[in-house]
Amino acid sequence: MSIATTQKKGFGAVLWDYLTTVDHKKIGNMYIAAGAFFFLIGGLEALIIRIQLIKPENDFISAGLYNEMITMHGTTMIFFAATPILIGFMNAIMPLQIGARDVAFPFLNSLGFWLFFFGGVLLNLSWIFGGGAPDAGWTSYAPLSLQSPGHGVDFYVMGLQLSGAGTLMGGINFIVTIVTMRAPGMTYMRMPLFTWTTFVTSILILFAFPALTVGLFLLMFDRMFGSAFFDVALGGNAIIWQHLFWIFGHPEVYILILPAFGIFSEIIPAFSKKRLFGYTSMVFATFLIAFLGFMVWAHHMFTVGLGPVANAIFxxxxxxxAVPTGIKIFNWLATMWGGSITINSAMLWALAFIPSFTIGGMTGVMLGAASADYQYHDTYFVVAHFHYVIVGGVVFGIFAATHYWYPKMFGRILHEGLGKLSFWLFFIGFHLTFFIQHFLGLMGMPRRYWVFLENQGLDTGNLISTIGAFLMGLGTIVVLINVVYTAVKGKKVSGDPWDARTLEWAIPSPPPEYNFKQLPLVRGLDPLWIEKTEGKGKMTPAEPVVDIHMPNGSIYPFIMTIGFFIASIGFIFQVDNNVWLLAVYxxxxxxxxxxxxxxLKDDHGYHIHKEDLEREAD
Amino acid sequence: MNNENMNIDKINSFQKQQNKEEMKKQIITFVLMIAFTVVAFAVVASGLEAIYAVPLILILAVVQVGFQFYYFMHMKDEGHEVPAALIYGGIWVAILVALTMATIIWW
Structure with missing residues (x-):
């Protein structure tokens, strides 16, 4: 089967291949492609928000539509753009970094992807079928979310429930993969930092997502089946939603940022030609961030009235x-110190990340001061802060990873000139958009408001912010052009175009479906680099060439997802008419x-035979 | 190779010994768990005041969960460090949540 990869396939065959695939690399590509699609939708929504705020008392869109825009922008970007693109990179790269042939549960991997994808589709269908998109903010606080008319918030609940289940499966899958499937010699403390952050992120997913699931269930029952968990008039408590949401929501921001930290911890050593400074402290800091990340959620709720003791603790x-994060920042700087630095597109994103993210971190500490937070709460200062950490951290990380790993995933290298152009457009646009928002916030501009009044000192700042947003849009378009250009005319590359250090660069680009013909023997941190410094240049096999066991593809994950998708639509509309219960059933x-x-059906997979492997030239 | 063949009886008898020990432990924990369950029911049947009965039953339950994980699900054996760490991590998160709900919201 593996021999046939070179022959051309028809469109139907390719489509069927992707619908049924359980290959972690193809699933990774699908995650990234779908995430990029939702990223564009979320970006368009952001531009519409900024057009509305370009001048005082603008009426580009109505107040109700504005609420839908901010809700969908936030929800789409967090759940359907940033998270899946990062999970896509984990899928595509992490098994290669630890010398595995696939993830532990390939079937579950496919199911997780389809659940995420159809969750995103369901959420966006609310524009057409929901009588308006959800409009209670991405946090969907009760009782606002209970009062919201139409089906918008119902789509939010079911869409997030579907994709949340998918993400949870992905997390469990990565944990088991990293614990059980490392190549011979790949001890925990020899794992690359991106694998480490994948591992810790997966643990966070495992513990954080159930809180969201519970919260969404309660909200679903309140909205659809007449329960009163959040209804104060009937003895409920609206604050429970806020707690459940942020018990999930705060670890979620670390679910986003830790993989980005991992990406930079791969790129900076590779292009500084130095081993990562303070590897052990990086691992320790990652765990510390994850551990503390579960004990801080109420800092989103300082003004709720938890009382001085709770506020002080949080x-x-x-x-x-800030301490473990600071350790990481200094480790990256020290890695570059005295290194032989190459500055290309991937490295540019990494370099820009450090100051941008540090600004976001500092405003984070400012917001963490509970008493001062009463001043900042729900202003544009908060908006500026979280865009600095999420765009300056996560999105920069995603772009950096795209440039760094594109050759590994597709065998072609992205165009450097276009890469740099997109970087500068996006980087300048980003700081134009969000730096000024700190000051808009300090001057008292509240977030989520449809309009602002003129002559309050907010006009120029908002205009600058909108101009910046368009530059970010241009930067994103240039990235897209780059990808298309590379697909058509891009330069083909060898397995190791960057002269890099970790295991994924020891195999051809793109990797064959079985990844490693023979599992490699890992002799230390940065295993490929060790072999290079000792003059060998390639990995020593840890096993003879033997038959490779591969899982069969399956259409079942897709069918299961369709089933849950139909049931979700049924749940949403059975409120109007009981006939929709048929869709649920x-x-x-x-x-x-x-x-x-x-x-009940046994599926033992298939073997790629030794003879076929030997016939393939390396 | 010869050496291994010669030793195989020894290995077998060692394995047998191990299995026997394991079986003994399994039976002891099983009997204890049955006993705990009986005690729990007896406490309720005896009409002990709730303030004593509830903590007592909870303690019995926690010990039973421990037996379940460590003996029946082999967490005491080698190679279970990561699952154990994850389980304790999950318990930690659950305690935090319960503590918050209890103190901040419902106090």
Whole structure:
């Protein structure tokens, strides 16, 4: 089967291949492609928000539509753009970094992707079928989310529930993969930092997402089945939603930023030609951030009225996170210090990340001071802060990873000139957009407001911010052009175009479906670099050439997801008409029935035979 | 190779010994767990005041969960460090949540 990869396939065959694939690399590509699609949608929504705010008392869009825009921008960017693109890179790269042939549960991997994708589709269908998109903010606080008319918030609940289940599966899968499938000699303390952050991120997903699931269930029952968990008039408590949401929501921001930290910890050593400074402290800091990340969620709720004791505890815990993060910043700087630095597109994003993220970190400590937070709360200062950490950290990380790993994933290298152009457009646009928002916030401009009044000193700042947003849009378009250009005319590259250090560069680009013909023997941190310094240049095999066991592709994950998707639509509309319950029954029957079939039918996979492997030239 | 063949009886008898020990432990924990369950029911049946009965039953439950994980699910054996760490991490998160809900919201 592996031999046939070179021959051309028809469109139908390719489509079927992707619908049924359980290959971690193809699933990774799909995660990234789908995430990029949602990133563009979220970006368009951001531009519409900025056009509305370009001048005082603008009426580009109505107040109601504005609420839908801010809600969908936030929800799309966090759940359907940033998270899946990072999970895509984890899928595509992490198994290669630890010398594995696939993830531990390839079937589950596919199911996770389709659940995420259809969750995103469901959420965006609300524009057409929901009588308006969700409009209660990405945090969807009760009781606002209970009052919201139409089906918008119902789509939010079911869409996030679907994709949340998918993300949880992905997290469990990565944990098991890293614990059980490392190549011979790949001890924990020899794992690359991106693998480490994938591992810690997966643990965060495992512990944080259940809180979201519970919160969404309660909200679903309140909205659809007449319960009163958040209804104060009937003895409920609206604050419970805020706690559940942020118990999930704060670890979620570390779920986003830790993989980005991992990406930079790969790129900076590779282009500084030095081993990562303070590897052990980097691992330790990653764990410390994850640990503290679970004890700070109420800093989103300082003004709720938790009382001075609770506020003080959460303020101290919040500021403590600056310590491990600072360790990381200094380690990156020290890695570059005295290194032989190459500045290309990937490295540019990494270099720009350090000051940008540090600004976001500092405003984070400012916001963490509970008493001062009463002044900042719900102003543009907060908006500026979290865009500095999420764009300046996560999005820069995603762009850096795109430039760094594109050759590994597709065998072609992105155009340097276009890469640099997109970087400068986006980088300048980013700081134009968000730096000024700190001051807009300090001057008292509240977030999520549809309009602002003229002559309050907010006019120029908002105009600058909008101009910056368009530059970011241009930068993103240049990245897209770069990808298309590279697909058509890009330069083909060898397995190791960057002269890099870690295991993924020891195999051809793009990797064959079995990744490693023979599992490599890992002799230390940066295993490929060790072999290079000792003059060998390639990995020593840890096993003879033997038959490779591969999992079969399967359409079941797709069918199960369709089932849950239909059931979700049924849940949303059964409020209007009981007939929709038929969709619930049919969808659940389809999904559960497919699970039964999958459980009862044995599928032992197939083998790529030794003779075929030997025939392939390396 | 010869050496291994010669030693195989020894290995077998060692393995047998191990299995026997393991079985003994399994049976002891099993009996204890049954006993704990009986005690829990007896406490309720005896009409002990709730303020004593509830903590007592909870303690019995926690010990039973421990037996379950460590003996029946082999967490005491080698190679279970990562699952153990993850379980304790999850317990930690759950305690934090319960503590917050109890103190901040419902106090």
């Amino acid at each position: 303020a101290v815990a919040t500021m403590a996170i 049919f969808g659940m029957a389809l999904a559960l029935g497919t699970m039964v079939v999958r459980s």
